[in-house]
Amino acid sequence: MNQTILDERKSQVHRIGEEPFAMACDRPSLAGAVSQRACVFCGSRVVLYPIADALHLVHGPIGCATYTWDIRGAISSGPQLHRLSFSTDLQEMDVIFGGEKKLEASLRELIQLHAPKAAFVYSTCIVGLIGDDMEAVCRRVATDTGIPVLPVMSEGFKGNKREGYTAACKAMFQLVGTGDTAGISPMSVNILGDFNLAGETWIVREYFRRMGVEVVANITGDGRVDDIRRCHGAALNLVQCSGATMELAKMMQAEYGTPFQRVSYLGVEDMADSLYKVADFFADKDPSIKARTVELVRAELSELMPKLAELRKDLEGKKVAMYVGGSFKAFSLIKAFRHLGMRVVVVGSQTGTEEDYKELAEISDPGTIIVDDANPLELAQFIKEKDVDVFVGGVKERPIAYKLGVGFCDHNHERKIALEGFVGMYNFAREIHASVMSPVWRFMPRRSPVRAACAAKEAVNG
Amino acid sequence: MAENYVSTTNACKMCTPMGAALVFKGIENAVPFLHGSQGCATYMRRYIISHYREPVDIASSALGEKSAVYGGGPNLKKGILNVMRKYDVSLVGVATTCLTETIGDDVGRYLNEFREEFSDLSLPELVHVSTPSYSGTHMEGWHAAVRSLADQVVREKGKAHDGVNLLPGFLSPADYRFLKALGQRAGVRFTMLPDLSETMDGVIWDDYHSLPDGGTPVAEIRAMGGAAGTVEFGMSGGLFESAAGVLERKFGVPARRTTMPIGLRATDQFMDVLAEFASCDMPAKDAFDRGRLLDAMVDGHKYIFGKRAVVYGEEDFVVALCSFLGEIGIQPVLVATGAKSDRFRTAVTAALAEVCQTMPVIRDDADFKDIEDEAAELNPDLLVGHSKGYKLARARNIPLIRVGFPIHDRFGGQRILHVGYEGALALYDKLVNAVLEKSQDECPVGYGYL
Numbered sequence: 001m002n003q004t005i006l007d008e009r010k011s012q013v014h015r016i017g018e019e020p021f022a023m024a025c026d027r028p029s030l031a032g033a034v035s036q037r038a039c040v041f042c043g044s045r046v047v048l049y050p051i052a053d054a055l056h057l058v059h060g061p062i063g064c065a066t067y068t069w070d071i072r073g074a075i076s077s078g079p080q081l082h083r084l085s086f087s088t089d090l091q092e093m094d095v096i097f098g099g100e101k102k103l104e105a106s107l108r109e110l111i112q113l114h115a116p117k118a119a120f121v122y123s124t125c126i127v128g129l130i131g132d133d134m135e136a137v138c139r140r141v142a143t144d145t146g147i148p149v150l151p152v153m154s155e156g157f158k159g160n161k162r163e164g165y166t167a168a169c170k171a172m173f174q175l176v177g178t179g180d181t182a183g184i185s186p187m188s189v190n191i192l193g194d195f196n197l198a199g200e201t202w203i204v205r206e207y208f209r210r211m212g213v214e215v216v217a218n219i220t221g222d223g224r225v226d227d228i229r230r231c232h233g234a235a236l237n238l239v240q241c242s243g244a245t246m247e248l249a250k251m252m253q254a255e256y257g258t259p260f261q262r263v264s265y266l267g268v269e270d271m272a273d274s275l276y277k278v279a280d281f282f283a284d285k286d287p288s289i290k291a292r293t294v295e296l297v298r299a300e301l302s303e304l305m306p307k308l309a310e311l312r313k314d315l316e317g318k319k320v321a322m323y324v325g326g327s328f329k330a331f332s333l334i335k336a337f338r339h340l341g342m343r344v345v346v347v348g349s350q351t352g353t354e355e356d357y358k359e360l361a362e363i364s365d366p367g368t369i370i371v372d373d374a375n376p377l378e379l380a381q382f383i384k385e386k387d388v389d390v391f392v393g394g395v396k397e398r399p400i401a402y403k404l405g406v407g408f409c410d411h412n413h414e415r416k417i418a419l420e421g422f423v424g425m426y427n428f429a430r431e432i433h434a435s436v437m438s439p440v441w442r443f444m445p446r447r448s449p450v451r452a453a454c455a456a457k458e459a460v461n462g
Numbered sequence: 463m464a465e466n467y468v469s470t471t472n473a474c475k476m477c478t479p480m481g482a483a484l485v486f487k488g489i490e491n492a493v494p495f496l497h498g499s500q501g502c503a504t505y506m507r508r509y510i511i512s513h514y515r516e517p518v519d520i521a522s523s524a525l526g527e528k529s530a531v532y533g534g535g536p537n538l539k540k541g542i543l544n545v546m547r548k549y550d551v552s553l554v555g556v557a558t559t560c561l562t563e564t565i566g567d568d569v570g571r572y573l574n575e576f577r578e579e580f581s582d583l584s585l586p587e588l589v590h591v592s593t594p595s596y597s598g599t600h601m602e603g604w605h606a607a608v609r610s611l612a613d614q615v616v617r618e619k620g621k622a623h624d625g626v627n628l629l630p631g632f633l634s635p636a637d638y639r640f641l642k643a644l645g646q647r648a649g650v651r652f653t654m655l656p657d658l659s660e661t662m663d664g665v666i667w668d669d670y671h672s673l674p675d676g677g678t679p680v681a682e683i684r685a686m687g688g689a690a691g692t693v694e695f696g697m698s699g700g701l702f703e704s705a706a707g708v709l710e711r712k713f714g715v716p717a718r719r720t721t722m723p724i725g726l727r728a729t730d731q732f733m734d735v736l737a738e739f740a741s742c743d744m745p746a747k748d749a750f751d752r753g754r755l756l757d758a759m760v761d762g763h764k765y766i767f768g769k770r771a772v773v774y775g776e777e778d779f780v781v782a783l784c785s786f787l788g789e790i791g792i793q794p795v796l797v798a799t800g801a802k803s804d805r806f807r808t809a810v811t812a813a814l815a816e817v818c819q820t821m822p823v824i825r826d827d828a829d830f831k832d833i834e835d836e837a838a839e840l841n842p843d844l845l846v847g848h849s850k851g852y853k854l855a856r857a858r859n860i861p862l863i864r865v866g867f868p869i870h871d872r873f874g875g876q877r878i879l880h881v882g883y884e885g886a887l888a889l890y891d892k893l894v895n896a897v898l899e900k901s902q903d904e905c906p907v908g909y910g911y912l
Contacts, residue, residue, distance in 0.1 A: 030544060032522075032523070033521075034520065042504070063476060063479070068505075086470070102468060395508050402515070445666060
């Protein structure tokens with residue numbers, strides 16, 4: 001008998017109500033378990049990737065660059081430099097004799113070719129082993145070229161994605177404070193932890209514009225080096241996707257005293273709450289901001305809610321499983337699904353913390369399965385056990401749902417549909433509706449009446 | 463001549479372990495296992511899934527900092543045990559990565575220790591292949607994995623049989639299906655290694671399968687030593703001895719090498735090779751397809767004659783594509799591969815010698831920056847290759863005919879048929895229509911007849 005959930009993984013799965021809350025997490029992935037997680041490098045790469053006028057050079061063998069070429073749907077309104085894939089493409093001789101010379105030559109030629117505003121140099125597993133002094137090379141090239149050249153210490157094996165986020169924040173923090181803050185409004189924010197997938201940052205920026213709040217820097221969706229350099233001039237940091245950018249917010253608070261608020265632009269309540277938080281924060285500077293924000297939310301909701309109600313008619317009672325990278329998305333989506341009359345019965349993440357899972361357990365219904373660092377066979381079992389109708393996840397989860405004839409919502413890096421903001425909530429509902437309501441499911445063998453009939457016949461004959 | 467850069471921009475290759483992982487995905491009930499950090503397995507899974515849209519479970523030893531210092535043996539063994547617990551696995555294919563190659567892990571020794579330590583368990587085949595990511599491309603990894611299977615799983619000559627080993631290289635599931643069916647039509651029993659026809663383009667399931675159906679059965683691999691011959695497509699790997707070479711040296715199985723059967727002449731060649739083993743002349747279906755292909759080549763020849771194509775991708779695949787494009791009157795003007803290969807130039811030149819009046823620019827060790835720079839002066843009409851050429855196609859406003867792997871921006875890449883007369887005909891229609899569509903789109907008034 002095969003073990004779907006290995007003994008060593010059992011403490012990373014929790015069923016609400018069946019036992020008191022206790023969950024192991026924040027552990028290295030188990031060898032041979034086929035984790036859905038990537039590596040430290042991946043964490044750094046996804047966070048910094050959308051900075052569009054920076055050069056992103058991967059120092060390592062070719063794979064790390066190949067598999068991250070144009071990987072995110074993080075749109076830029078201007079430069080497209082971030083969508084190119086640069087690598088030192090280390091070869092055997094470089095591994096033996098060191099890759100510093102190749103790195104330096106690569107940096108110099110690429111900076112000359114592309115005139116970036118800054119360069120990020122990503123360390124990979126191999127660089128951590130051969131001991132290249134990346135920092136020294138970066139310093140030299142920065143001095144000679146006059147642009148910031150920032151080492152990102154993202155050796156793949158030195159942890160998981162979370163360590164990569166930290167490395168990315170440390171690299172960005174070197175930029176913060178190096179730009180002129182003159183002319184920044186006292187009512188100003190930085191948007192942290194939004195990556196402008198399918199133009200989502202633009203939706204949020206437009207809300208702030210309507211509220212009278214200036215956005216200094218998007219960190220990092222549609223991001224620009226010069227904006228990050230002066231972002232310490234903003235009055236407030238708004239942190240979405242806290243796993244990825246909270247570190248930067250904390251560093252900025254310590255160094256520049258910039259306060260931060262946790263926000264989420266997904267779903268109805270969380271989007272509205274995020275705007276109200278900002279309005280509250282600036283209320284003493286501009287007493288009318290509250291009214292403007294209320295009006296904005298009212299206008300958006302009066303358009304959105306009837307449309308959601310229409311879709312809800314079809315979706316009421318359907319069951320959802322979701323598996324995401326960090327947990328912030330899960331919190332918001334559980335609430336978002338309630339607006340559609342749907343119940344989340346399985347929820348998991350690659351890199352959630354104990355607090356995350358505790359909070360998930362509090363807001364989820366009894367019986368819900370919570371899982372940390374899951375893998376394909378576990379997810380398949382949970383889908384079956386809870387008989388879910390739709391799965392929310394990324395590319396690697398999609399075939400698991402589809403093979404079982406279960407609908408799917410792509411809530412991933414490369415999506416082309418904006419899911420944030422009030423308009424994003426509608427897009428989200430439509431995407432769920434489009435998958436759940438497709439006629440194809442009725443023909444799938446797992447649901448097919450023909451199969452049921454055969455089974456019934458067997459039961460009778462048996 | 464474009465400039466030579468130190469850095470690589472938009473690589474036209476993948477890393478070595480990727481090829482090995484794909485090969486192991488084509489073995490029945492096998493689990494590919496990357497000995498390295500967790501990210502390698504996950505990145506490759508994502509890359510592969512985006513093309514095939516199938517579950518792709520690749521295990522990892524998930525090495526952390528400690529293992530990098532003290533060696534990855536314990537994690538490797540624990541990982542294999544966990545794979546055995548979770549999957550009904552008949553073979554675990556362990557491929558190294560840059561990390562474990564650099565720290566000097568001796569995987570062969572670890573596997574021997576594992577076999578001894580767990581001799582009380584019923585163990586799957588454990589195959590290992592050295593795939594340092596800093597050496598070669600995914601195709602070196604592919605060929606090395608096929609060779610490791612031939613070397614480590616085929617232990618004896620075994621009983622002589624009339625089957626034929628077919629080592630097709632990296633093709634689409636549709637291609638593998640075609641080759642199997644061709645063998646059946648011709649009365650040749652192929653052991654095709656690997657066989658991704660079902661594992662990477664499977665049916666819908668009524669219950670979740672921990673591993674997909676299909677793939678080359680391990681028992682059939684074991685019997686490859688007794689086969690009547692081995693047919694190997696392409697140049698297979700360059701420097702080292704190929705799997706066909708291993709089987710010839712160790713068990714005296716005669717090796718025949720032929721170009722990947724893409725297009726008329728290469729398929730003719732393959733049919734000739736096949737005829738040596740076959741129970742009949744060319745099967746009727748293929749004879750008809752050949753006739754239809756020739757008929758189409760006549761019907762369409764003027765639309766495409768002299769069109770200038772940029773062709774890029776894996777060496778063997780590109781050589782075969784060039785042979786086809788040349789014979790239908792398309793002029794390859796730039797032929798590029800990301801691999802370093804001395805033989806590439808010779809092979810492309812040989813493929814085009816009879817049918818093209820001028821030779822293309824031929825580049826090995828090329829990235830898309832090189833391809834773009836070279837293409838700038840060559841005024842191409844078409845791009846033929848995988849979907850990573852999209853950026854160039856868009857910039858130049860020319861059609862990209864998507865073939866090979868990866869195809870991340872279109873649906874159905876796993877079902878593109880490239881080989882045989884049937885595959886040639888399908889590609890031919892696509893090529894002609896791409897040219898027609900462009901001229902129709904650009905016509906100021908449009909038209910309804912050609």
